[in-house]
Amino acid sequence: MSEGRRSGDMWMYQDQDQDQDQDQDQEQDRDRDREQNHDQAINEIEGFLLWEAEKDRARTRAEAFCAGLPWLTDSQRREVELRYCQDQRDASRAYLERISVRSATLRTEYEGVYRALRRRLITALLSGSVAVAALLAMTAVGLTAR
Numbered sequence: 001m002s003e004g005r006r007s008g009d010m011w012m013y014q015d016q017d018q019d020q021d022q023d024q025d026q027e028q029d030r031d032r033d034r035e036q037n038h039d040q041a042i043n044e045i046e047g048f049l050l051w052e053a054e055k056d057r058a059r060t061r062a063e064a065f066c067a068g069l070p071w072l073t074d075s076q077r078r079e080v081e082l083r084y085c086q087d088q089r090d091a092s093r094a095y096l097e098r099i100s101v102r103s104a105t106l107r108t109e110y111e112g113v114y115r116a117l118r119r120r121l122i123t124a125l126l127s128g129s130v131a132v133a134a135l136l137a138m139t140a141v142g143l144t145a146r
Contacts, residue, residue: 054096058088 062084066077 053090054092055085058085058092061088 063083
């Protein structure tokens with residue numbers, strides 16, 4: 001009876017261990033999700049700040065452009081500045097989109113190169129380990145044969 005109870009206790013402890021492992025896995029998943037959300041939020045904030053700086057730069061360039069046209073009336077100046085800013089923002093947006101596409105392409109390419117290099121390294125490591133093991137086995141056989 002005592003043996004059966006110990007066996008039941010062992011199963012209970014194993015179930016508790018599995019529950020703890022699952023809890024740890026879930027906690028790690030939540031931490032990973034929080035970290036990804038954090039990174040995403042930082043990227044969005046950085047993107048917002050960069051875009052605001054780009055809009056400010058367009059406004060500054062528009063004002064500088066209009067300063068060289070002293071014959072414009074105030075309403076004409078505002079219209080030219082508005083159109084100039086819009087044109088600059090459109091050009092900047094197109095430029096940033098091209099950069100984004102190129103960045104994604106490079107990332108994919110570099111990830112592929114990294115995987116290939118990692119595969120080669122692991123292959124070399126395993127081959128070297130097998131060679132060392134074979135050499136040790138041959139040496140052991142040679143020593144025992146004497």
